[in-house]
Every structure is written in structure tokens, then in C-alpha cells.
Amino acid sequence: MSESVIPLPNSLQKPLERFYEYLRSEKGLSLHTQRNYKQQLETMGHHLVHLGLKEWSQVDAGWVRQLASKGMRDGMKASSLATRLSSLRSFFDFLILRGEMSANPAKGVSAPRKKRPLPKNLDVDEVGQLLDVNEDDPLSIRDRAMMELMYGAGLRLAELVSINVKDVSFLSGELRVVGKGDKERKVPFTGMAAEWVGKWLKVRGTLAKPDEPGLFVSKLGVRISHRNVQKRMAEWGQKQAVASHISPHKLRHSFATHVLESSNNLRAVQELLGHENISTTQIYTHLDFQHLAEVYDQAHPRAKKRGGN
Numbered sequence: 287m288s289e290s291v292i293p294l295p296n297s298l299q300k301p302l303e304r305f306y307e308y309l310r311s312e313k314g315l316s317l318h319t320q321r322n323y324k325q326q327l328e329t330m331g332h333h334l335v336h337l338g339l340k341e342w343s344q345v346d347a348g349w350v351r352q353l354a355s356k357g358m359r360d361g362m363k364a365s366s367l368a369t370r371l372s373s374l375r376s377f378f379d380f381l382i383l384r385g386e387m388s389a390n391p392a393k394g395v396s397a398p399r400k401k402r403p404l405p406k407n408l409d410v411d412e413v414g415q416l417l418d419v420n421e422d423d424p425l426s427i428r429d430r431a432m433m434e435l436m437y438g439a440g441l442r443l444a445e446l447v448s449i450n451v452k453d454v455s456f457l458s459g460e461l462r463v464v465g466k467g468d469k470e471r472k473v474p475f476t477g478m479a480a481e482w483v484g485k486w487l488k489v490r491g492t493l494a495k496p497d498e499p500g501l502f503v504s505k506l507g508v509r510i511s512h513r514n515v516q517k518r519m520a521e522w523g524q525k526q527a528v529a530s531h532i533s534p535h536k537l538r539h540s541f542a543t544h545v546l547e548s549s550n551n552l553r554a555v556q557e558l559l560g561h562e563n564i565s566t567t568q569i570y571t572h573l574d575f576q577h578l579a580e581v582y583d584q585a586h587p588r589a590k591k592r593g594g595n
């Protein structure tokens with residue numbers, strides 16, 4: 287007989303029944319949430335029985351952490367584990383309300399963060415297809431310059447929008463950008479990015495207001511907005527028949543992946559992206575531990591095995 291059909295002892299079941307009634311009559315939770323809470327709480331009640339505990343008041347924070355760890359080991363989804371801990375916190379709050387517990391042992395235990403799916407990067411051919419823009423009207427030139435710069439320098443959207451004309455130096459091949467936390471950095475920009483920014487600067491005056499400092503401007507003559515950049519890049523993706531949805535973040539992500547694949551230099555990519563911690567770069571570029579270990583073994587002077595030992 288599975289543990290799910292073994293009835294819980296009254297000392298554990300009765301408080302649960304009172305809690306379910308409280309959820310129905312006072313909390314107004316959806317039936318779906320009520321069912322999830324009931325399933326999770328009764329599963330945890332059976333864990334208590336196996337541990338020899340007879341009252342919910344015997345549960346402490348250590349047991350809750352142990353329960354969360356067990357869920358992770360058993361392959362529970364982050365969302366299911368979050369529901370489990372949420373149901374426990376709500377149940378213990380209810381027992382505190384009724385004077386049956388003095389503190390909530392689940393309060394300080396948090397579920398692991400849900401992993402955010404990373405955007406699929408474009409392959410080199412898709413980037414070439416996207417950037418094959420040869421129309422010579424000012425807006426098309428501006429858009430290609432923005433996309434070339436986003437992909438060529440790995441910029442964040444906010445960094446692209448905030449660039450001023452005075453931040454561009456063709457002589458040194460550098461671009462001054464202000465990243466997160468108002469941290470300034472210089473990034474190299476050469477090749478097609480520099481060529482198309484140069485073309486844009488030749489026609490920028492037909493759109494920009496005389497006193498507008500922003501490098502990229504809208505039809506209104508003022509600094510282009512984040513939303514406008516996103517919209518134009520998505521439209522170019524459709525116009526150029528690229529299978530993937532195009533966004534500024536996807537171009538930055540593709541820049542990072544392609545540079546890393548070519549160089550295997552994680553630290554350089556970190557600098558180019560303006561990441562404070564290398565762990566961010568590692569996640570951003572799909573690096574797994576095995577790849578990191580290989581880079582370490584090849585590069586670190588004390589990682590190589592000595593011959594003859």
C-alpha cells in the first residue's frame with residue numbers, strides 16, 4: 287500500500303481539516319490552489335509519520351530545510367517546491383492564529399529560484415541574413431547601424447540608447463558606454479559596426495534636432511526610445527525572413543556566444559559585456575562546468591600534471 291492512501295493519525299489530520307475549511311470559507315483561494323495545498327500538506331504529513339513525529343508543532347526549521355532538500359534531490363520542479371513551502375507557511379500561520387504554534391518554522395526557508403530560459407542565440411548565418419540591409423533611407427541606415435553596433439559590441443539595450451555622439455571615437459576605435467550602476471567602460475567597435483555608424487552620422491542631421499546629443503534618434507528628432515529599438519529590430523527580423531524573433535538582447539547574447547566560441551576567453555567576454563561577476567558571463571553563454579574545467583586544465587600553470595609522477 288502506498289503512503290498516499292494510508293490515513294494520517296488524527297493529531298496530524300484534524301488540524302489539516304480545519305485549515306482546509308479555513309481556505310474554503312475565509313481565504314477564497316481557487317479550487318486548484320486548494321487541491322495543490324492539500325496534496326502537498328498530506329504528503330508532508332506522511333513524511334512526519336515516517337520520522338516519528340506526531341504533532342505539527344514538533345516541526346522546526348531544520349526539518350523544513352530537510353524537506354526542501356529532499357524535494358530537490360527527488361527532482362521536484364522549482365514551481366512545485368515553491369508551492370510545497372508556500373502551503374507549509376500558510377498552514378503554520380493558521381496554527382499560529384489559533385494559538386497552536388508560536389512561530390512559523392517555514393518562514394525563513396525559500397525555494398530555489400526558477401531558472402529563466404536563456405534566449406536562443408542566432409547562428410552566424412542568421413546574423414548575416416538579418417544585417418543584409420542595403421536600403422539607403424535614413425531610418426534603414428540608422429537601424430542597420432544600431433543592429434551592427436549591438437551585435438558588434440555586445441551592448442545592452444539601455445547602453446545603446448544612452449550613447450551620445452561624443453562617446454564615439456573612430457580614431458581609437460572605441461565607444462564609451464555607461465552600464466549598470468552607472469559604471470562606465472570602453473568597448474572596441476570596428477569593422478561593419480564602425481562603417482555603419484559612420485554612414486548613419488552622415489545622414490543623422492536630416493532627422494536629429496540641432497541640440498540633441500543622442501547618437502540614435504527617432505523620426506521626431508530626439509533620442510530613440512527602448513521600445514522603438516525593440517519594435518524596429520523585431521520588424522527587421524520579419525522583413526529579412528529570419529526564423530527567430532529578433533530582440534536587442536538576442537543580438538547581445540549572440541555576440542557573447544560567438545566571441546566565446548571563437549576565443550574560449552571567458553574573462554575577455556566578461557569585460558566586453560560589462561559583467562561584474564564572471565559567474566554571470568558563465569550562465570549567459572551556456573557554459574557548463576566541463577567546459578570551464580577544460581579551459582582551466584589548458585590554461586592554469588599548476589593544473590597540468592607533471593610528467594614522471
